[in-house]
Amino acid sequence: MNAQRAAWLFLAPALLVLGVFFLVPVIAALVLSLTDYDLYALANIHNLRFVALQNYWALLQRPLFWSALGHTVYFVAVGVPLSMGASLGAALLLNSPLARCKPFFRTALFAPVVTTVVATAVIWRYLFNTKYGWMNYVLGGLGIHPVDWLGDPHWAMPTIIAFAVWKNFGYNMIIFLAGLQAIPPDLYEAARIDGASAWRQFRHITWPLLGPTMLMVGILTVSGYFQLFAEPYVMTEGGPLQSTTSVLYLMYDEGFKWWNLGSASAVAFLLFVIMFGVTVLMLKLSRRGHHADGEPA
């Protein structure tokens, strides 16, 4: 009893902070999402109407919400594997005993993560300019027609994905590098003595032992990529033809541009539900995969 009270006492400061800065705002946002809080309500609170789930219902009927969700899922589905692949590849290269100048490359590959999005986006916008960009200049040298990277609705999202992957892969690379360094070298030694090829070493030692790291990186990256905002905000302003408008971008427009805070809160909760679902699914799948691998051993 006494020990329990002491435990609560120790927890109290953390709970208080969490309650004030997390729980209360979340509940307030949930309540807000059930109202039509907007400019008129800001002027006079009597103009506030309780609309129950109408914000959600209106969103689900709005083509822009579905297309924004589609763009976000597209970004996640293509961007996350690419990003993790690039991170893992770079980590393997850096971890290789053959690699030289490791500290230099580690810093160089990590540099995009710590530079600001806005500054790098401006440079990328120049690189991918249709007429003057280096990208089309190089392609032109190979005899390929110029591509309207940021102006063509079909190419804008791939360009954004490339930018995001380049910008973010360094962070996961560091985590993977730590994971790789934690694998005991005697396992590789034993495998080499047994005559295992480099690929088989990767497949049967590196891959399974990197599993937990992979799961964590996967979940972090997916939830990060679902919150796509800064890249389209700086590079395309959600265009062309709203082809790079993500769910978060829609929320920003609704909430801060048009001041429909009720509807914007509804967007936020829908995105939360989706992200929560995807994370749970990933955890479930990984647990099942783990059992299948673990059982025979």
Next chain:
Amino acid sequence: MTPIAAIDRRRRLLRGMLMAGLMAGMPLLGSCARPAADSRVLTLWTVGREGEAILMLLPDFERAHPDIHVKVQQLPLTAAHQKLLTAFAGGSTPDLTQLGNTWLPEMVALDALEPLQARVDRSAVVRLDDYFASIWATNVIDGRLYGVPWYVDTRLLFYRRDLLKAAGFDAPPRDWAQWRQMLAALSDARRHSWGILLPTNEFEQLMSLALQQPDPLLRDGGRYGNFESAGFKRALAFYVDTFRLHQAPAITNVETGNPWSEFGRGVYAFYLSGPWNIGEFRKRLPAAQQDDWSTAPLPGPDSGGTGIGSAGGSSLVIFRASKHKDAAWTLIEYLSQPTVQQRFYDLLGDMPPRRSSWEGGALRDDPKARAFREQLEKARPTPAVPEWERIATEMQLVAARAVAGELTIDQAAAEIDQRVDQILEKRRWVLDHPRPAAERAR
């Protein structure tokens, strides 16, 4: 003496000097603070480039009014709208601000602005009959005046005189038929030259064409969209046809890169834009090319409608919460003086909203500004509803889909009306439910 003791002594000396400095500074600081507390400190927010120019105009004002000190905060255009609303929500509005006239109805709906009619009536400087009527009208909501126009903006044609002449046209177009003819003659897909540049993510161009029509853009007192009217469809069809006939590239302003040098190289013969580009073209095009370009009033659907365009720009408004309204009005009067407005134009190229300001200084004999002067007399205000900017944005999003060939003109017009009616739902409810305070408070 040991080295450590020496360091210690030096440190003590340094601390002593610091303390002495602070003590000596105290009364000095105090003497600085006292007059500031007595005199009135006005906070003025500016949006975009105007903030830099106004810093040059303020010293004269502060010399004439030593008891008023003006603190200028410059907001970037992209963040200004959000910042104004947040400031209102948080009760931290400035004394006065520059406010774009499409944002004015919003601030009025919030009841954030001070009505100004009484002050104008008493003023010897701000005289209603000297202002361009439509610009003044954008500051009047439900019969009450809330702002004084500061500078004006209307969109019209910049054109390459030499290219038109080479194609056999001696004068710029007066109506749409002539305009279409010139666009056709000046566009050549093989040489990558286009008649005109109309960035597909800017609504001002289509809006200007739509304002030329007799039909209003909203109906029933701003309760519903009126985009399925014959007039709007005519404007939309002309706009979309310009792209379909390959007389304008379907690109956004993010991809235009450097429109000024491309205009100079003859990639575009026309450019539908605003007054600030007079300065840009003067600065960016070589001296030898300065005679090759000029400005012309926007061609009308027929020759009677030439020079009708949108009445845009910014006003100066005083917030209701301000404690220094008289001082704020003094500043507005100062900035409304014709001589000050002429200096403002020299600094920035922002065009003055009153006729007497056009009668002197650099503007009087400037041939490139003449078209603006002509058009300002005929400009038309945009609908004064708080939702206007969102409506115009949706209009342009749908229009861009029509440009891309996804929608026909009729479908696009119907789609705009549907979206606009949805946006205006709350407005209809607020207008049609005059609230009996007791019942709704429940």
